[in-house]
Structures are given as C-alpha cells and as structure tokens.
Amino acid sequence: MQLEQMYQEVILDHYRQKHGSGLRDPFDAQVEHVNPTCGDEIMLRMQLSPNRREISDVSYDAIGCSISQASASVLHDLVVGRSVGDFKSAHAAFVNLMHGEAIPEDQMALMGDAEVFAGVSKYPARVKCALLPWMAAQDALNRSIGQAS
Amino acid sequence: MGITTGSGFDFDPAVIKKDFPILARQVRNGRDLVYLDSAATSQKPVTVLDAERSFYENTNAAVHRGVHQLAEEATDAYESARAKIAHLVGAKPQDLVFTKNATEAINLVAYAFTNATLLASQGQTLAPETRRFVLRPGDEILVTEMEHHANLVPWQQVCAKTGAKLRWLPVTDEGLLDLSQLNELVNPRTRVVALVHASNVLGTINPVRQIAERAHQVDAMVFVDACQSVPHIPVDVEDLGADFVTWSAHKMLGPTGLGFLWAKGELLAGMPPFISGGSMIEKVTMRESTFAAPPKRFEAGTPMAAQAVGTAAAVDYLSALGLSDVAAHDETLTAYALDKLRSVPGLDIVGPKSPSGRIGAISFVIEGIHPHDVGQVLDDEGIAVRTGHHCAWPLMQRFGVPATTRASFYVYNQLSDVDALVDGLQRVKKIFD
Numbered sequence: 001m002q003l004e005q006m007y008q009e010v011i012l013d014h015y016r017q018k019h020g021s022g023l024r025d026p027f028d029a030q031v032e033h034v035n036p037t038c039g040d041e042i043m044l045r046m047q048l049s050p051n052r053r054e055i056s057d058v059s060y061d062a063i064g065c066s067i068s069q070a071s072a073s074v075l076h077d078l079v080v081g082r083s084v085g086d087f088k089s090a091h092a093a094f095v096n097l098m099h100g101e102a103i104p105e106d107q108m109a110l111m112g113d114a115e116v117f118a119g120v121s122k123y124p125a126r127v128k129c130a131l132l133p134w135m136a137a138q139d140a141l142n143r144s145i146g147q148a149s
Numbered sequence: 150m151g152i153t154t155g156s157g158f159d160f161d162p163a164v165i166k167k168d169f170p171i172l173a174r175q176v177r178n179g180r181d182l183v184y185l186d187s188a189a190t191s192q193k194p195v196t197v198l199d200a201e202r203s204f205y206e207n208t209n210a211a212v213h214r215g216v217h218q219l220a221e222e223a224t225d226a227y228e229s230a231r232a233k234i235a236h237l238v239g240a241k242p243q244d245l246v247f248t249k250n251a252t253e254a255i256n257l258v259a260y261a262f263t264n265a266t267l268l269a270s271q272g273q274t275l276a277p278e279t280r281r282f283v284l285r286p287g288d289e290i291l292v293t294e295m296e297h298h299a300n301l302v303p304w305q306q307v308c309a310k311t312g313a314k315l316r317w318l319p320v321t322d323e324g325l326l327d328l329s330q331l332n333e334l335v336n337p338r339t340r341v342v343a344l345v346h347a348s349n350v351l352g353t354i355n356p357v358r359q360i361a362e363r364a365h366q367v368d369a370m371v372f373v374d375a376c377q378s379v380p381h382i383p384v385d386v387e388d389l390g391a392d393f394v395t396w397s398a399h400k401m402l403g404p405t406g407l408g409f410l411w412a413k414g415e416l417l418a419g420m421p422p423f424i425s426g427g428s429m430i431e432k433v434t435m436r437e438s439t440f441a442a443p444p445k446r447f448e449a450g451t452p453m454a455a456q457a458v459g460t461a462a463a464v465d466y467l468s469a470l471g472l473s474d475v476a477a478h479d480e481t482l483t484a485y486a487l488d489k490l491r492s493v494p495g496l497d498i499v500g501p502k503s504p505s506g507r508i509g510a511i512s513f514v515i516e517g518i519h520p521h522d523v524g525q526v527l528d529d530e531g532i533a534v535r536t537g538h539h540c541a542w543p544l545m546q547r548f549g550v551p552a553t554t555r556a557s558f559y560v561y562n563q564l565s566d567v568d569a570l571v572d573g574l575q576r577v578k579k580i581f582d
Contacts, residue, residue: 002178003529007522007580038521039538039545039552063551065521066581129521 005119006126007066014113015066020076024059029143033136035128040064042072042133046140048084055079055087058137067117067126072133074113079137086110087141094134098127160474166561168194168466180531183569188349188377188510188557189535190399193463197402200462204455212454213428213445227454230461231444234409237464238394239385244417246410246444247452251376252299254395254410255343257447258372259303261420262341266311268421278419281370286312289338291369293318293326293355294547295348298540300374304343313340320547324351324500331363339369346378346389350539350553351500352483352507354378361390370416376400380559381479381508383472386411402467402560403460406453417443424449467560475560479509482558486511486567493574499553509558512539515574518581520554526580527554530573 023030027045034041042062049056058080062072079087093107094114100121108115120130166172169192176182184192204226210219212227228242235245248254265282269275275283290304294317308315316334319327326344335342342364347354361371373391378384380401386394393416398407412420422429422440426449431439440446467475484504490496495516501507515523524536535555538545545552556570 003526006525012581037537039542040521041551065519067521069519123525126521126525 002119002122006123008116008119010113010116011066011070014070014073018069018073020059020073020080021061022059023061024057027057027059029140031136031139031143033132033139035064035068035132038064038129040068040129040132042068042136044072044133044136044140046137046144048144052084052145054081054083055141056081058140060133060136062133064132065126065129067120067129068132071114071117071130074117075133075137078110078112078114084141084145087137090114091134091138095131097121098130160470160478162478162561162563165470166563168196169561170195170198172561176531176533177529180529183530183532183566185556185558185562185566185570186533186535187400187559187562188555190405191380191402191559192561193402193404193459194466196466197404197459197462201404201455201459204458208458209455211451213452223454226458227452230457233461233464234457235411237468238379238411239387240411241414243444244411244414246412246417246447247457248395248408248410248447249406249453250399250408251374251395251397252303252408254408255299255372255374256303257410257423258393258412258420259307260423262307263310264421264423265419276419278415279421281416281419282421284311284313284340287338288313288340289316289336290314290341290343291316291318291334291339292342293344294320295324295326295351295353295541295544296343296345297349297374297376298542300343300345300372301543304341314338318344320351320544323502324348324353326353326355326360328356328360331360335360335363335367335369337367339364339367341370341372343372343374345374345376346384346394347375347381347508347510348500348541348544349377349510350512350541350544350555352510352512353501354382354506354508358388358390361392365390377508377510380467380475381472382476392416398456398460398463401460401463403463404456407456407460410447414443417447420447422446422449426450428452470560478560479558480504482562482564482567483507483509483511485564486556486558486570489567489571490574493571494578496574499548499550510555511557512553512555514550514553515577518577520552522581523554523574523577526577527570527573530569530576532569532573534570 027047030045032043044060047057058076090110093103171192208222210223212224232242235242261282266284269283321327364371370392372393375394375396379396394411399405429446429449431441499512520536537552
C-alpha cells in the first residue's frame with residue numbers, strides 16, 4: 001500500500017499532463033538545477049509582478065521521474081498568481097512534508113495538490129526528486145528579488 | 150553448505166545462493182529479495198565474511214610493521230592474498246598494487262602523468278622510465294564514449310593540468326565501439342588509450358587486444374578498466390595486451406575498500422608516487438625522502454589487510470566455481486533475459502541485443518516511464534535493480550535518454566529472478582500506462 005500512497009492518481013495525472021510546462025518570456029530569473037545522483041534536470045524561469053510582491057509566472061523545462069515532473073506541475077499551479085509570502089510559506093510547508101513532519105492546518109490550506117506528496121517522504125531516495133522544482137523555484141525567487149534591488 | 154569442495158561441482162545457482170546470507174532476507178514488507186544489482190556491488194559469501202572475521206579474531210596486526218608474531222602472520226596473510234589475487238589474472242604479485250578502490254587506481258595512474266609533467270616543468274632531471282609519463286601540449290589521451298566517470302573525469306583532469314587533448318572513440322547505435330576511425334584516433338600524438346573492458350551500462354565486451362595492438366604501434370600506453378570483466382569472465386592481463394588494468398574486490402564477492410592496479414613492472418618503476426606518507430618510503434630526512442619500490446611505493450599508510458584476506462577467500466570461491474562456468478552462467482541468464490524482456494511492450498534494450506560478446510548487465514528503457522519509477526515499483530516487489538545514469542552520463546547523452554534501468558546478474562541469480570523481473574515490469578506498465 002505504501003507504493004500506492006506515493007503514486008497517487010493526482011501525481012500520475014500531473015505527470016501525464018504537466019501544467020505550465022515549457023519556457024516562457026518574459027522572466028526575471030532563470031535557473032538550472034540538476035540532481036547529480038540520478039540525472040534529473042530542470043530549467044526554471046520566474047517572473048514577478050511589477051510591484052515585486054506577486055509571482056506572475058513560473059515556467060520550466062524538466063526531465064526526470066514522475067515525482068519530480070508532477071512536483072513541478074503542482075508547483076506551477078500552486079504559486080502562479082500568489083504572493084511571494086505565500087510561496088515562502090508553501091515552500092516551507094512542502095519541505096516539512098518531505099521530511100515527514102506534520103503540517104499545521106493553516107499551512108496545509110496553502111498546499112493544494114501538493115499534500116498528496118506526503119507518501120514520498122516514506123522513500124528517502126525520492127524526496128530529492130520532489131524537492132528539485134521547489135529548490136529551483138526558491139533559487140529563482142532569490143535571484144529575481146536580488147535583481148530588483 | 151558451501152562450494153569450496155573443488156572439482157566435480159555442479160554449477161547450481163540455487164545451491165550457491167545458500168552461501169550468501171543476505172539473499173535469504175526479505176524486503177518491503179515480506180517480499181523475498183531478488184538481487185539484480187551485482188554490477189553495482191556483489192553480495193558476499195559466508196566464506197568471505199568468515200575470512201575477515203577470522204583475521205580479526207586470530208591474526209590482526211598492522212602489516213609490514215613490527216616484529217611480533219601477529220605482525221608476522223598478518224603480513225604473511227596480506228602478501229599471500231596479493232599473490233592469490235594476482236594469480237587470478239595471470240599477474241606477478243609484485244606488479245599488483247592495492248588501492249582503496251578502482252577509482253583510486255585510475256587516479257594513481259592519472260596522477261603519475263600529472264606529477265611527472267609537473268616535476269619536468271620544474272626542471273627536475275627525471276629517470277628515463279619516468280620521462281615516459283611527461284605530457285606536453287599537443288599530446289593526446291584517448292578514451293571512449295562508454296566510460297564510467299571514473300575512467301573519464303581523471304583523464305579530463307590530466308588534460309586540464311598538462312595541456313594534453315582529450316579525444317574519444319564513439320559508440321555505435323548497437324552499443325559497440327566504433328573502430329572505423331581507430332587508426333586516426335590512435336595516432337603518433339596519442340600517449341594513453343584508456344578504455345573499459347566490459348561496459349557497466351551496455352554490457353559490451355570491447356576488443357581490448359585489437360585496440361592495444363594499434364596503441365602499441367604508436368607507443369601509446371593502454372589503461373583498461375576491468376571492473377565489470379574480472380568478476381565475470383576469465384581475464385589474463387598478459388592476453389589482454391594492456392599496460393595497466395584496474396578492478397575492485399567488491400564486485401567479485403569480496404569486501405568494499407579494496408581496489409587493484411596491475412601494471413607492467415617497468416611502468417610501475419617509472420611512476421612518481423601518488424599518495425605519500427608512511428610505508429611508501431625508502432629513506433626519510435628532514436629535507437627529502439626517497440621512495441620504496443613498487444608496489445609499496447603506492448601503498449602509503451596502514452593498508453586494508455582484513456579486506457585483502459576477505460578478497461583472497463572470494464578468489465577461492467570464484468576459482469572453485471571456475472570463471473569459465475561463471476561466464477557461461479551469466480550468458481545463460483543474459484540470453485534468457487534478453488528474450489523475456491522482448492515481451493514487455495515499449496521496452497528497448499540499450500546495448501547489444503545478442504547474448505554473446507557481452508556480460509550480464511542489461512540496460513533498458515520503457516517508453517513513457519522514467520527509470521526511477523520503474524525501479525521504485527520493482528523495489529516494491531523486492532527486486533533490486535539500478536536506475537539512473539550509472540556514472541556514465543555522456544553515454545546517456547549519446548543514446549538520448551536521461552537514465553536507464555539496469556538488471557545485472559551474478560553466480561547466485563536464477564532464471565526465476567528474470568521471471569520476477571519481467572512480472573514486475575508488467576506491474577510497472579499497469580501503474581503508469
């Protein structure tokens with residue numbers, strides 16, 4: 001049953017039909033993250049709103065397993081159009097989820113489909129797959145903000 | 150129990166398997182372990198575990214130090230192990246260097262080139278046998294597109310430090326070395342040809358002898374990574390025609406922590422030290438030191454005696470089976486697997502599709518399903534395979550795949566393990582299609 005808890009239909013659906021995939025212009029920052037142990041790669045772009053408070057777009061080109069691909073798709077759905085503060089909270093919650101920690105109700109509300117990734121935390125070797133797009137997005141956000149200041 | 154009875158042994162993997170305690174365990178909530186990852190590391194028979202334990206219980210002392218009885222016995226056990234391991238590949242014991250692993254052995258040779266070049270650039274007078282290791286800009290080092298990172302990155306580093314140029318033999322769509330340009334790629338500028346004997350990804354056994362003959366026509370040295378061949382097929386270093394051969398203990402039923410470098414004596418004699426310190430010296434003063442003769446020159450520090458003793462037991466085990474029979478068993482499993490895998494829709498073998506001329510490491514991709522997902526579902530069935538780029542990223546790029554799934558066999562695998570793999574792949578298809 002543990003395997004089915006990781007490969008939930010929501011994850012498989014996102015894997016089969018990725019949301020927001022493909023690199024788009026304009027963008028404030030572009031980052032490339034790789035997972036050297038398995039070869040997963042993601043190129044991710046982030047565009048902030050003119051007032052720098054909102055994420056207007058996250059676009060990406062990624063190769064990798066179902067978990068990393070679905071994670072990028074869910075990330076896109078979750079953060080585009082949301083505030084930078086919401087992204088940071090969702091990011092923190094997702095990292096906690098991957099470490100198998102309980103997520104407070106208010107944070108869970110920000111997670112949307114991302115909560116189905118809870119099953120991944122049972123497989124330590126796959127946690128880095130789920131985190132890859134989130135780490136790339138964090139990096140891109142830092143660069144986007146750095147660029148503005 | 151045990152197969153160390155010598156002649157007349159009937160090669161029966163079901164019997165052999167009983168010698169490997171770990172293969173009796175269960176994984177993932179009660180699944181019997183099906184271990185198909187021996188190309189990454191082999192499991193160890195109880196005789197190897199016993200040999201290590203017995204060394205620590207009865208003989209343990211630092212080797213090549215001290216005059217007490219234990220030191221004597223430990224040194225004898227260590228050097229007897231060297232002789233036994235050397236004998237397996239037709240080598241003289243004094244030409245066999247113990248290293249931490251095969252990667253260190255490759256670096257040992259790579260650094261011989263870098264260090265000789267550095268010493269020459271500082272105006273030091275070098276002995277003729279050491280001058281052979283001095284590289285100049287315009288010199289070429291030839292590798293292949295199917296190398297493990299361990300036999301690629303060190304040579305890239307040598308080139309970066311010396312100005313030599315890295316070139317490579319390409320790989321064909323069938324997973325063989327493309328030798329059509331061999332005489333151009335191995336030319337009078339070529340100083341080293343470094344290649345893998347049997348690919349850890351494709352399984353391909355390369356025609357080392359043919360390539361070595363061409364290399365020697367132009368006075369290039371030939372370095373062979375035999376990590377996947379020595380454990381699986383009979384290998385004789387002289388027959389191979391190489392100048393350097395490396396492999397490791399842990400892929401041939403032995404412990405981790407021990408690798409091997411065999412080289413022709415006159416080449417070892419010319420190589421500057423790599424790792425320096427205790428044990429590798431001849432004489433030390435505050436100002437300078439001179440170095441011991443090989444192999445000790447390359448074995449600085451307290452060596453891995455128990456692991457050497459364990460590996461000697463692994464050699465005994467393999468010798469009792471007979472490497473020819475080991476190879477034949479591998480080929481039986483490989484032929485069966487290549488045939489069975491064809492029944493899985495969308496599956497494509499990356500490497501030779503015929504069971505001859507290859508070892509029992511089979512890489513494959515399944516259309517639309519990432520290898521990590523394949524491996525994860527197989528793991529849920531208790532089946533251990535390797536997924537990823539197998540430390541051969543350029544080869545993945547060559548075949549246009551991000552990664553592959555690899556099943557690899559050894560003496561304890563049975564045809565039923567292949568059946569389990571194929572059944573597991575059907576479940577993979579069910580989940581992801």
